[in-house]
Amino acid sequence: MTYVRHIEHENIVHRCFRCGYCRYPSNYSDFNCPSYKAFGWDTFAPGGRMWLTRAWLAGEIETSARFAEIMFSCVACDNCKNQCVFPKFKDFLPDIFQETRAELVGEGRIPPGVRDYFKAIAVNGNPYKLPQSERGAWAAGTGLKPFNNHKYLFYTGCVGSYDEVGQRMAKSVGKMLVDAGLSVGILGSEETCDGNDVRVLGEIGLFTQLAQANVDIFKAKGVREIITLDPHALNTFKKDYPGLGGIFQVRHYSEVLAELIRKKKIKLKTYPAKITYHDPCYLGRHQNIYQAPREILKAVPKAELIEMHRHGPNAFCCGGGGGNFFTDILGTAESSASRVRVREAAETGANILAVSCPNCAKMLSDAVKMEHLEDRMEVLNLAEILERARK
Amino acid sequence: MSDIRKSLVDIVGERGVSDAPEELWFYSRDPGVLAPHRPDYVVAPQTTEEVQKIVRLANRQKIPVIPMGNGMSLAGLVIPLKGGIVMDMKRMNKILQVNPMARYVVVEGGTSQGALKAYLQKNHPTLRHSIPDAPPATTIAANVSLHGQGRLTNQYGFNSDMVTGLEVVLPTGEICLIGSPSIGPYWISKGPTLPDLSGLFLGWLGCTGIITKVGLKLYPNKKIRDAELFVTDRVDLIPHILYKLTHLEMLEDINVWFQPKPLMFLGNFHITIFFTGDTAEEIEFKRKMIWDTLQEYMDSKDGGFMAIQYMKSVLLEMPGRNIADFADVPKGGGFEYSGPIAPIEHFPQYAAKLVELAAKYNVLYASAARLISGGHAMMFSISFAFNRNDPAMMERVENALDEAMAFALDMGGIPWKPNFKEQKMTLERMEPNARNLLLMIKNNLDPQGIMNPGNWEVNA
Amino acid sequence: MHQLKFDQKVCASCRSADCLLKCQYMKFSGHKEAHGEMMKIMKGKDSRVLTECMTCYACEEYCTRGNHPFYLISERREEKGMFTAPRPITNQWINMTKMQGKYLVGDVKDKALSCCYIPDLGALGTGEIFKDVASAGVFGAEFMCPAVHTHFARMSVIKERLPVVIENYRKLGVKEVICLHDECYGTLTSIASAYGMEVPFKPVYYLDYVLQRMKELKDKIKPLNITIAYQRSCSNRLIPDKLPVVKKIFQLIGVKAPKRTYQDKNALCCAEILRSISGYKLADDVVKRNIDDMVKVGAEYCVFNCPACQISLSEKVAKRGLKPVHIIDLCKMAIGEKERGTI
Numbered sequence A: 001m002t003y004v005r006h007i008e009h010e011n012i013v014h015r016c017f018r019c020g021y022c023r024y025p026s027n028y029s030d031f032n033c034p035s036y037k038a039f040g041w042d043t044f045a046p047g048g049r050m051w052l053t054r055a056w057l058a059g060e061i062e063t064s065a066r067f068a069e070i071m072f073s074c075v076a077c078d079n080c081k082n083q084c085v086f087p088k089f090k091d092f093l094p095d096i097f098q099e100t101r102a103e104l105v106g107e108g109r110i111p112p113g114v115r116d117y118f119k120a121i122a123v124n125g126n127p128y129k130l131p132q133s134e135r136g137a138w139a140a141g142t143g144l145k146p147f148n149n150h151k152y153l154f155y156t157g158c159v160g161s162y163d164e165v166g167q168r169m170a171k172s173v174g175k176m177l178v179d180a181g182l183s184v185g186i187l188g189s190e191e192t193c194d195g196n197d198v199r200v201l202g203e204i205g206l207f208t209q210l211a212q213a214n215v216d217i218f219k220a221k222g223v224r225e226i227i228t229l230d231p232h233a234l235n236t237f238k239k240d241y242p243g244l245g246g247i248f249q250v251r252h253y254s255e256v257l258a259e260l261i262r263k264k265k266i267k268l269k270t271y272p273a274k275i276t277y278h279d280p281c282y283l284g285r286h287q288n289i290y291q292a293p294r295e296i297l298k299a300v301p302k303a304e305l306i307e308m309h310r311h312g313p314n315a316f317c318c319g320g321g322g323g324n325f326f327t328d329i330l331g332t333a334e335s336s337a338s339r340v341r342v343r344e345a346a347e348t349g350a351n352i353l354a355v356s357c358p359n360c361a362k363m364l365s366d367a368v369k370m371e372h373l374e375d376r377m378e379v380l381n382l383a384e385i386l387e388r389a390r391k
Numbered sequence B: 001m002s003d004i005r006k007s008l009v010d011i012v013g014e015r016g017v018s019d020a021p022e023e024l025w026f027y028s029r030d031p032g033v034l035a036p037h038r039p040d041y042v043v044a045p046q047t048t049e050e051v052q053k054i055v056r057l058a059n060r061q062k063i064p065v066i067p068m069g070n071g072m073s074l075a076g077l078v079i080p081l082k083g084g085i086v087m088d089m090k091r092m093n094k095i096l097q098v099n100p101m102a103r104y105v106v107v108e109g110g111t112s113q114g115a116l117k118a119y120l121q122k123n124h125p126t127l128r129h130s131i132p133d134a135p136p137a138t139t140i141a142a143n144v145s146l147h148g149q150g151r152l153t154n155q156y157g158f159n160s161d162m163v164t165g166l167e168v169v170l171p172t173g174e175i176c177l178i179g180s181p182s183i184g185p186y187w188i189s190k191g192p193t194l195p196d197l198s199g200l201f202l203g204w205l206g207c208t209g210i211i212t213k214v215g216l217k218l219y220p221n222k223k224i225r226d227a228e229l230f231v232t233d234r235v236d237l238i239p240h241i242l243y244k245l246t247h248l249e250m251l252e253d254i255n256v257w258f259q260p261k262p263l264m265f266l267g268n269f270h271i272t273i274f275f276t277g278d279t280a281e282e283i284e285f286k287r288k289m290i291w292d293t294l295q296e297y298m299d300s301k302d303g304g305f306m307a308i309q310y311m312k313s314v315l316l317e318m319p320g321r322n323i324a325d326f327a328d329v330p331k332g333g334g335f336e337y338s339g340p341i342a343p344i345e346h347f348p349q350y351a352a353k354l355v356e357l358a359a360k361y362n363v364l365y366a367s368a369a370r371l372i373s374g375g376h377a378m379m380f381s382i383s384f385a386f387n388r389n390d391p392a393m394m395e396r397v398e399n400a401l402d403e404a405m406a407f408a409l410d411m412g413g414i415p416w417k418p419n420f421k422e423q424k425m426t427l428e429r430m431e432p433n434a435r436n437l438l439l440m441i442k443n444n445l446d447p448q449g450i451m452n453p454g455n456w457e458v459n460a
Numbered sequence C: 001m002h003q004l005k006f007d008q009k010v011c012a013s014c015r016s017a018d019c020l021l022k023c024q025y026m027k028f029s030g031h032k033e034a035h036g037e038m039m040k041i042m043k044g045k046d047s048r049v050l051t052e053c054m055t056c057y058a059c060e061e062y063c064t065r066g067n068h069p070f071y072l073i074s075e076r077r078e079e080k081g082m083f084t085a086p087r088p089i090t091n092q093w094i095n096m097t098k099m100q101g102k103y104l105v106g107d108v109k110d111k112a113l114s115c116c117y118i119p120d121l122g123a124l125g126t127g128e129i130f131k132d133v134a135s136a137g138v139f140g141a142e143f144m145c146p147a148v149h150t151h152f153a154r155m156s157v158i159k160e161r162l163p164v165v166i167e168n169y170r171k172l173g174v175k176e177v178i179c180l181h182d183e184c185y186g187t188l189t190s191i192a193s194a195y196g197m198e199v200p201f202k203p204v205y206y207l208d209y210v211l212q213r214m215k216e217l218k219d220k221i222k223p224l225n226i227t228i229a230y231q232r233s234c235s236n237r238l239i240p241d242k243l244p245v246v247k248k249i250f251q252l253i254g255v256k257a258p259k260r261t262y263q264d265k266n267a268l269c270c271a272e273i274l275r276s277i278s279g280y281k282l283a284d285d286v287v288k289r290n291i292d293d294m295v296k297v298g299a300e301y302c303v304f305n306c307p308a309c310q311i312s313l314s315e316k317v318a319k320r321g322l323k324p325v326h327i328i329d330l331c332k333m334a335i336g337e338k339e340r341g342t343i
Ligand SMILES: Cc1cc2nc3c(=O)[nH]c(=O)nc-3n(C[C@H](O)[C@H](O)[C@H](O)COP(=O)(O)OP(=O)(O)OC[C@H]3O[C@@H](n4cnc5c(N)ncnc54)[C@H](O)[C@@H]3O)c2cc1C
Pocket: B066, B067, B068, B069, B070, B071, B072, B073, B074, B077, B078, B089, B109, B110, B131, B132, B133, B134, B135, B137, B138, B139, B140, B141, B142, B143, B144, B145, B146, B147, B148, B149, B150, B204, B205, B206, B207, B209, B210, B211, B212, B323, B324, B452
């Protein structure tokens, strides 16, 4: 078949069998592709996206709002990459969806929410359309200082900087790092959006601009080691920044906190609670970090960690990945990812849903309200849980 | 037509209907080689009542309805050959009840094999159902609509034999219970001791109604499963080996497979022998029985057991995740198979024909036969892989499959999940009175001819 | 075509006939019978040995006069069109190990690390111990020694393929090939010399290499203080002079290997090949005697030096409470690279 449009991995799209293994966790207990779960059409499953991409490349279907919706409702959770049964091409599934989105961006045919997102970031530097000068405001009272030859840069990202729930996480983590005696500073108003989700949504030009700005300032400030609040930032710093000359030692704060506990820099009393932990896609499947957060929770005396049915590599996304946190293409219906996920969390009987990513924190906090689970379950980030155990 | 769209939206809501080019393109085809045909609408009902309303609407408007599970028959059975409404059943996916003592489950008409497997594993670990090796997204109702076979078929018959009752929406819109649930609360028999009406729906490929509930037998799930792999290069011995193995009357499943690639498989026929036990002693006892019964072939050096420790986990997977690998051998994501049901003694002839056809049409073959009911018959799969970007290769596969089915019918086999062409071939050979009976049933049940038209169409 | 160098005179004048008399799987009434059978084999006559030999390789070691009784038995079997294992299994091995151009060559300079065609070996040849050569791995049928076909009495396959393998290494321009498997080292030394094949590089036995490295890493070694039973592989019989290396390694890492009934020359085979040739009865018996013996001496670990033995016996020893571990992993444990729990 000759294609009239082109993407990098076009020589693979015809190899999808559309068998549908990709929409499941490894034990097939429920649908694990958030987009398929929400929309319920085969076209919204990874295999559907593969087949439609091929049809679209071949000109058998045209660019349309529906096609864009199908492509942009993929939250880049990487479940399909893990579950597809064809080892020779499974690794490229999310890339193919990203490349298709990039083509749509090129054609200028993207959902309004995505357009607004790009525009806000291009104009304001953040999707909240808030002034850059307020980017570091959250740090007040944490003891965090502007980065100045510190050993570590604590990189916050847009959600941690501007969103209320995100700020809560940034504050508690930041304070904990300072309290543990780490030499750590922040960039505050000099920080730029990490661009991970911009890239995933296919705006490679804007991403490169953002990333380059970060790389430049990191270098100018002499940054060597970075602790990220947001697993999304962790992901792009590790995967994409080196290609732009940005080679730093990057860790997620959960890895750092786990180490501080191990080294007894953070001491814990007891905190009797039943905790279940939600693996963020960008920490888990994308970066293979499953143990550090669990190590933290298991270190809390009297706390009990109860796993959700789907966890680790099989975790179900909160629905906030791949820019959906802002663009909200998945919507908030009963079958939307965040609501499904908090119901699953509640099933464990846990009274705390532990999160380690600011996007998940916000998505799941909202969903707990929508599901009227506030009385049964509290969404807390890892540092907040440690905070309670320190009292 | 937009009136129909509006009526459909009234029934299932905006999120349950699509006539967008994207869905119409996708739901007009399956992964096999048959040409696509566009539906007019795709709907996804969530309740029996919605199904009923859609069918009534279709009756009034005389437009086709094609029930669909995951579209994995590969034989184009969900391609809307005459347009109409493709009904994606997968949102009706509840597991309604399990009766653990009577060992049955009742599921909705779109519940997937994977979901049932996970549910039983979690909630009833001592029970299992007969899982086919089809991908887990395929549905139970679809599988019994085409007389599928699964892991327990060697012991207990076709998966459709395991049905314990049905709820169907007739082509004219009535909701109808079949078997014991039509009399009382228990889903314990699909027919006997009554006149068995389930035969009006099982194996009809959605041409006589839409199954909205299925009762299905469950079986003991032993604690340990194990497998042995026996190989021989003498195809003439296969029927005898199978006869001896089935005589043991203690095996879970027996599959015979051969394929030229990868090279290690070339020239040999492989018999995977599955068995189960609750204790290590039971497993060892059965293993010895298996080895003892085949010792004579080892002594004559004609056959032997492979050391399979390193591939055991793959062999024991249910469904077998690696089965679809074959599709990608020509790096093109496709394979199609027809699987005639035939006496085991014909294995050598079928095997020879498969190799002959692959050479004649220059396509890659594989075969995996599954024993049915302890050896009364086998499903002999005639599989060819193709590259989806190579239309000429796809046409060769289509022709090879046509020829394979003609051969199977000549050999006295009967087709399994036949595509519309194979159905035609079959009907032409059918004894005329039997054919007329089929026609009579179809016309009476579906006077407007709206159910999956193009399939099981009898031209009197 | 290379011919087996078998000195008939040496055999004819042999007073011990140890090759057959010591065999663990065939019984002979005494020197006369054993020697008589060997003479028949030499002359190309029928012998019960040709049908009864289990291909355990041991006679290669039992013969102390430098002849090659096992290769001869295998030659004769093939000449007579005999099969040891079932024909389809024999052919499967021949097909499976055919060179198809699907090999991997790492960053090879003057040394190559032979990972044969066994993925497990690639994982073993890593870490601090192999840090200088891990990147120089080669993998694939092109670099696999064909010794396995002796089990199936298909010496023709060896004669055809071994020169190609040797040539493939030569083309890499290496001075040394570190063999991660006894079979590989045994082939490049014993078999190659028995057939007069020239090997234009130095085969290095991996346990020699490991021993050397462990000496260098001495500071990092924390004695394991465990008791083990060692499963000797069949191909170690081709290189009996290397037997002491294992013991030296054990000493170095603080591993006790109490004396067993079935060790060294009396070692029992992992029985996989026995199972394939004659069925489960003999194999089960050998496995049982072997593991009983391991348990009797109080071993906590069963240590392997061959991935094939390990695959075949792991589950079985684990069921009896022993932990299966490859000797390389044991060394990695000793220098803290692997946790005991992960084995
Ligand atoms: C890799 C692979 C392995 C396979 N292995 C097996 C195997 O081991 N055993 C086996 O049996 N099959 C096997 N198959 C074939 C096939 O996938 C299965 O039979 C499967 O059960 C089909 O389910 P589906 O949901 O995809 O059916 P579909 O293709 O969607 O439907 C099949 C037929 O059922 C009808 N139908 C669907 N739902 C209903 C309903 N609710 N009421 C009435 N009619 C309905 C459809 O109209 C159609 O005619 C395999 C296929 C593949 C690709």
